[in-house]
Amino acid sequence: MQTPWEYRYAHRTQKMGSSVIRELLKLTEQPDIISFAGGLPAPEVFPVAEFREACNRVLDTLGAQALQYSTTEGYTPLREMIARHTARYGIHVNANNIAITSGSQQALDFIGRLFINRGDYIVVESPTYLGALQAWNAYGAQYISVPSDENGMIVDELEKALRIGPKFIYVLPNFQNPSGVTMSLERRQKLVEIADHYGVPIIEDDPYGQLRFEGDHLPSVAVLDSRYRHDNGSYTGNVIYMSTFSKLLAPGLRLAWVIAPEQVIRKIVMTKQAADLHTATFSQIVAHEVAKGGFLDEHVKVIRAVYKERRDVMLETMDEVFPREVRWTRPQGGMFLWGILPEHMDAAEVLKKAVEKKVAFVPGAPFHPTGGGQNTMRINFSYTKPEVIREGITRLGMLLREEVAKNARQKHLYD
Amino acid sequence: MQTPWEYRYAHRTQKMGSSVIRELLKLTEQPDIISFAGGLPAPEVFPVAEFREACNRVLDTLGAQALQYSTTEGYTPLREMIARHTARYGIHVNANNIAITSGSQQALDFIGRLFINRGDYIVVESPTYLGALQAWNAYGAQYISVPSDENGMIVDELEKALRIGPKFIYVLPNFQNPSGVTMSLERRQKLVEIADHYGVPIIEDDPYGQLRFEGDHLPSVAVLDSRYRHDNGSYTGNVIYMSTFSKLLAPGLRLAWVIAPEQVIRKIVMTKQAADLHTATFSQIVAHEVAKGGFLDEHVKVIRAVYKERRDVMLETMDEVFPREVRWTRPQGGMFLWGILPEHMDAAEVLKKAVEKKVAFVPGAPFHPTGGGQNTMRINFSYTKPEVIREGITRLGMLLREEVAKNARQKHLYD
Numbered sequence: 126m127q128t129p130w131e132y133r134y135a136h137r138t139q140k141m142g143s144s145v146i147r148e149l150l151k152l153t154e155q156p157d158i159i160s161f162a163g164g165l166p167a168p169e170v171f172p173v174a175e176f177r178e179a180c181n182r183v184l185d186t187l188g189a190q191a192l193q194y195s196t197t198e199g200y201t202p203l204r205e206m207i208a209r210h211t212a213r214y215g216i217h218v219n220a221n222n223i224a225i226t227s228g229s230q231q232a233l234d235f236i237g238r239l240f241i242n243r244g245d246y247i248v249v250e251s252p253t254y255l256g257a258l259q260a261w262n263a264y265g266a267q268y269i270s271v272p273s274d275e276n277g278m279i280v281d282e283l284e285k286a287l288r289i290g291p292k293f294i295y296v297l298p299n300f301q302n303p304s305g306v307t308m309s310l311e312r313r314q315k316l317v318e319i320a321d322h323y324g325v326p327i328i329e330d331d332p333y334g335q336l337r338f339e340g341d342h343l344p345s346v347a348v349l350d351s352r353y354r355h356d357n358g359s360y361t362g363n364v365i366y367m368s369t370f371s372k373l374l375a376p377g378l379r380l381a382w383v384i385a386p387e388q389v390i391r392k393i394v395m396t397k398q399a400a401d402l403h404t405a406t407f408s409q410i411v412a413h414e415v416a417k418g419g420f421l422d423e424h425v426k427v428i429r430a431v432y433k434e435r436r437d438v439m440l441e442t443m444d445e446v447f448p449r450e451v452r453w454t455r456p457q458g459g460m461f462l463w464g465i466l467p468e469h470m471d472a473a474e475v476l477k478k479a480v481e482k483k484v485a486f487v488p489g490a491p492f493h494p495t496g497g498g499q500n501t502m503r504i505n506f507s508y509t510k511p512e513v514i515r516e517g518i519t520r521l522g523m524l525l526r527e528e529v530a531k532n533a534r535q536k537h538l539y540d
Numbered sequence: 541m542q543t544p545w546e547y548r549y550a551h552r553t554q555k556m557g558s559s560v561i562r563e564l565l566k567l568t569e570q571p572d573i574i575s576f577a578g579g580l581p582a583p584e585v586f587p588v589a590e591f592r593e594a595c596n597r598v599l600d601t602l603g604a605q606a607l608q609y610s611t612t613e614g615y616t617p618l619r620e621m622i623a624r625h626t627a628r629y630g631i632h633v634n635a636n637n638i639a640i641t642s643g644s645q646q647a648l649d650f651i652g653r654l655f656i657n658r659g660d661y662i663v664v665e666s667p668t669y670l671g672a673l674q675a676w677n678a679y680g681a682q683y684i685s686v687p688s689d690e691n692g693m694i695v696d697e698l699e700k701a702l703r704i705g706p707k708f709i710y711v712l713p714n715f716q717n718p719s720g721v722t723m724s725l726e727r728r729q730k731l732v733e734i735a736d737h738y739g740v741p742i743i744e745d746d747p748y749g750q751l752r753f754e755g756d757h758l759p760s761v762a763v764l765d766s767r768y769r770h771d772n773g774s775y776t777g778n779v780i781y782m783s784t785f786s787k788l789l790a791p792g793l794r795l796a797w798v799i800a801p802e803q804v805i806r807k808i809v810m811t812k813q814a815a816d817l818h819t820a821t822f823s824q825i826v827a828h829e830v831a832k833g834g835f836l837d838e839h840v841k842v843i844r845a846v847y848k849e850r851r852d853v854m855l856e857t858m859d860e861v862f863p864r865e866v867r868w869t870r871p872q873g874g875m876f877l878w879g880i881l882p883e884h885m886d887a888a889e890v891l892k893k894a895v896e897k898k899v900a901f902v903p904g905a906p907f908h909p910t911g912g913g914q915n916t917m918r919i920n921f922s923y924t925k926p927e928v929i930r931e932g933i934t935r936l937g938m939l940l941r942e943e944v945a946k947n948a949r950q951k952h953l954y955d
Contacts, residue, residue, distance in 0.1 A: 128776055128801045129741045133707055135657045135679070165609055173603035180595035188588035192790035194580055227642055227794075231816040238678075242550045259814045263653075264550070292548055326544045354543075361543055375607035377821030379642075386543045399674045401646040405820050406792030 137263060155483075159517030162485040164302065164460060165508045167435075170428050171375050172415060179414035183407075191410045197394045197402060199225025199382070200409040206417060207382050214334075215348040218360040222384050224393045227404045229332060229369045229381040233260035235396045236328060236365065239389075241266050246291040250278045252463075252492035252501065254302050254330065257295055268494040275454065277301070277308025280315045287323040294320055294327045298346055299334040300459025303492045303503035307457055310343050317349045320363060327364045332372050335425050337458035338433035347384065361386045370412055372460070373425060378408040432460065438511040439504070439518055446522025448529045453504075460507035463489070466500040466525070470532050473499070475524065484520040552678060574932030575900040579717065579875060580923045582850075585843050586790050587830060594829035598822075606825045612809045612817060614640025614797075615824040621832060622797050629749075630763040633775040637799050639808045642819045644747060644784045644796040648675035650811045651743060651780065654804075656681050661706040665693045667878075667907035667916065669717050669745065672710060683909040690869065692716070692723025695730045702738040709735055709742045713761055714749040715874025718907045718918035722872060725758050732764045735778060742779045747787050750840050752873035753848035762799065776801045785827055787875070788840060793823040847875065853926040854919070854933055861937025863944045868919075875922035878904070881915040881940070885947050888914070890939065899935040 154160070183191050198204070204220040211218060226232040233256060241247070243265030249257070251270035258268070269286045271278050278296060287294075296316065298308040308316070320327050329346045347366040354362035369381035383393060397403065415421075436456065443453060452465045464486070466472060472488035479485055489501025509517065569575070598606050613619070619635040626633060641647040648671060656662070658680030664672070666685035673683070684701045686693050693711060702709075711731065713723040723731070735742050744761045762781040769777035784796035798808060812818065830836075851871065858868060867880045879901070881887060887903035894900055904916025921929065 128803070129739050129778055130780075130801060130804050133655050133741065134807065135653065135655055137653065168604035168608055171604055171607040173599050173607065176603070176607065177596060177599040180599065181592060184588050184592040184595065188591070189583035189586055192586040192588065192591065192792040193583055194791045227816045227820070230814070234815045238550065238552065240548050240550055263814050324544050326548065363544055365545075375822075376609045377607040379816065379818070379820040386545060388543070389545050392549065399645070399678050400649045400815075401642045401794065403794070405642070405794045405823050407790075408820050408822065
């Protein structure tokens with residue numbers, strides 16, 4: 126039965142498709158499947174007992190405040206904690222440079238609302254984060270892809286892209302989702318220089334920066350930029366930096382933050398007033414209560430140890446069972462690695478067969494907004510327990526050996 | 541110091557102003573002021589002890605789930621509870637007709653995204669809810685105001701408005717924010733008939749419907765419409781109905797819901813995927829844990845009793861101290877009443893003097909998107925304790941007597 130609603134959607138809904146990843150997740154949610162497709166943190170590391178204690182303390186001492194409406198920019202003690210925390214990594218900002226958002230996805234949406242007019246170009250790494258593309262497609266963004274390698278975005282290709290006149294550059298420098306790759310210090314420096322030269326600002330999305338298992342921490346793009354961009358302790362730089370509690374505490378709280386010059390924060394706050402008034406007061410106060418007093422630093426060490434073990438088991442098993450024609454990244458942190466099949470192989474086709482063998486991953490094509498990447502795949506190592514990783518990667522390896530051999534025979538036939 | 545950001549805002553940000561109410565609230569947030577300006581629930585009725593118990597039970601039994609990512613449409617047991625609850629009020633829907641949003645403000649924002657193209661007309665009551673105007677201004681909405689009286693929107697004026705070709709009609713039939721007025725049953729029926737005749741759908745915003753202190757519950761517009769609009773138990777009607785836990789449990793959770801035909805819910809879910817993935821899992825599961833087993837029904841009775849006492853004290857004091865030239869509404873529920881000063885008086889000017897006397901309200905003009913209402917004021921009775929209401933209304937009454945007399949003298953001078 127038809128309703129009057131269906132003739133009344135605004136033109137912007139025509140481009141709106143359901144999330145490719147979400148649809149795939151449905152396929153891979155059968156209980157007997159070993160799924161490397163999701164992007165979920167390990168539930169085993171959620172600090173449930175600490176949350177329980179924090180909820181009790183907050184409701185005993187701040188109950189009425191925690192359940193009431195609150196300010197749009199976010200709970201001030203939480204923003205101050207983020208400012209202190211961020212300063213240790215070299216980003217010197219004050220609480221007025223920080224807005225709390227309902228997850229990083231909301232920060233991406235607000236950036237789209239604030240900056241993207243229909244048809245505007247955005248420079249992205251190729252591959253890049255699918256959630257950002259979803260957020261910005263709704264505003265009619267177009268994309269310029271800059272290729273990346275094992276050191277991140279190939280910055281030498283950036284100047285060509287900037288002369289097209291993009292609105293901003295979007296990068297995920299640490300253990301990128303989807304590729305697991307980290308941008309080298311040299312490239313970060315060059316990125317900041319070129320962006321500054323052309324006057325094009327940068328969005329730095331850093332959900333995983335603290336989840337480094339090995340190697341040295343690299344200064345964030347905002348730090349490289351902000352060295353000479355302060356005004357009485359307030360950040361006035363060329364970079365909007367985003368991070369989240371989803372990977373450090375728990376994604377079910379929907380708590381992330383944006384760091385930007387104050388004038389941008391004011392615009393984000395106005396946007397948020399009209400969009401959802403404020404992020405849940407209770408989530409913010411409880412997260413502050415859990416994180417404060419040094420708990421977060423100790424807890425991050427636990428997460429690093431758990432994820433490192435899982436990554437190690439995954440890489441070891443891949444070394445044993447994957448065919449030598451397949452390549453993959455060896456991330457120094459984060460939650461994902463990236464597989465590259467021989468050219469002309471289609472990862473989406475492989476996924477269909479993988480689901481029959483009860484193992485799943487995400488095909489890489491949707492992470493490439495200007496095409497390509499059909500032979501790539503994103504593999505998550507954070508969610509699944511080590512013994513299950515070994516089993517799942519073994520199944521996937523056997524399938525890949527068959528598929529690679531088949532591909533080689535077919536290729537031979539047409540040679 | 542200028543940054544590259546400020547030249548890069550999208551055209552849609554030019555119309556974005558900071559919330560008038562929020563700016564006024566800042567003025568009235570001095571600690572010694574008696575403020576009837578806000579729209580806050582009474583913190584004394586927040587069920588803090590029940591929240592504490594619910595948090596403990598949820599973290600003991602569902603800890604990993606409550607802290608993890610979850611589905612965009614919302615926690616299924618919560619949606620099923622809302623469906624059962626709603627059925628008791630005559631709206632027969634299933635969980636697929638319901639999406640959870642991060643507060644009603646987010647539902648209003650999504651409705652704007654889905655349905656409003658720049659320049660589209662929306663029919664509103666005059667006065668109407670400011671949060672809806674803020675949400676829809678961002679999408680370039682224009683408004684057609686239909687006047688209202690003590691029985692709500694004057695539906696006889698609606699046909700003229702519908703022939704202009706609006707995208708939808710927006711109404712708050714119960715104890716409207718800002719006016720406190722309830723639309724009569726006869727007008728609700730006529731609204732549904734006329735809207736159906738012209739094929740124009742209705743948004744019914746009902747945050748206060750259950751906060752009725754006296755008189756009989758009136759069927760919602762969705763019920764009147766939905767009598768003959770079901771398809772195998774799924775709602776397929778002409779009305780999108782919204783309500784919220786903000787006034788029943790606690791606004792700090794940011795939990796509201798939208799009821800609509802399944803095709804509209806699917807579009808809202810797609811919008812929410814790109815906007816913030818999902819509403820906080822923890823808030824949803826804890827709210828369900830608090831509300832279930834009949835607690836919500838008992839708790840609503842407590843809220844009604846507290847708010848009724850406050851309304852009664854306010855009305856009694858107004859009867860005593862307000863000058864007879866001022867009129868005001870006598871709401872049967874909700875959180876607000878509406879004052880009407882003599883014509884040519886300016887409530888914003890009165891507010892400035894009121895703040896000097898340490899009492900505050902919200903001037904009514906911003907609730908009129910097509911102009912007018914300079915002589916009106918919104919007065920909240922839910923937040924302030926009875927003895928403080930008496931003191932504040934007495935101060936306001938003294939000021940109004942002075943101002944009304946001054947106005948009469950000036951008017952006399954120019955007669």
